[in-house]
Amino acid sequence: MSAAPGQGNPVPQGDYVAATRHGSLIFTAGMTPRVNGRLMFSGPVRRDQPLETWREAVVLACSNALRAARATLAPGEDLAAVLSLTVYVAAEAGFAAHSALADFASQFLKEQLGTSGIGSRCAVGVATLPGNAPVEIQMVAAV
Numbered sequence: 001m002s003a004a005p006g007q008g009n010p011v012p013q014g015d016y017v018a019a020t021r022h023g024s025l026i027f028t029a030g031m032t033p034r035v036n037g038r039l040m041f042s043g044p045v046r047r048d049q050p051l052e053t054w055r056e057a058v059v060l061a062c063s064n065a066l067r068a069a070r071a072t073l074a075p076g077e078d079l080a081a082v083l084s085l086t087v088y089v090a091a092e093a094g095f096a097a098h099s100a101l102a103d104f105a106s107q108f109l110k111e112q113l114g115t116s117g118i119g120s121r122c123a124v125g126v127a128t129l130p131g132n133a134p135v136e137i138q139m140v141a142a143v
Contacts, residue, residue, distance in 0.1 A: 011037035018068035031064035032133035033057040043090035043134030058104040082119040084140040098123035
């Protein structure tokens, strides 16, 4: 299965790798909504905008995390499960729907991996994210 909608493997924006594998565990770096290294959405998430406004940004960041994780797989391997998902949301004061935004990521992973795409999850509100991204997603997965 493809991890659409992004293009190719995520491009690190600094001195790090997109994902690290240790045994059967894969840890991704934080992924923002980028295509070929270019940020496609900017924040902050505003409380007066519909949540749907940010769906595409969340799905793109999540697809980048999934793509990075899959890039560590050997031929014939697949992801057995998403163990943990952390969704960081750069939101203005008063925004309180962090978990609802994180649901967009969970829905995407379930579409891509079935029930094994749903693991534990944390949604965190922050003041800013790299490049003024509205969302950043970090994943831990098992092979």
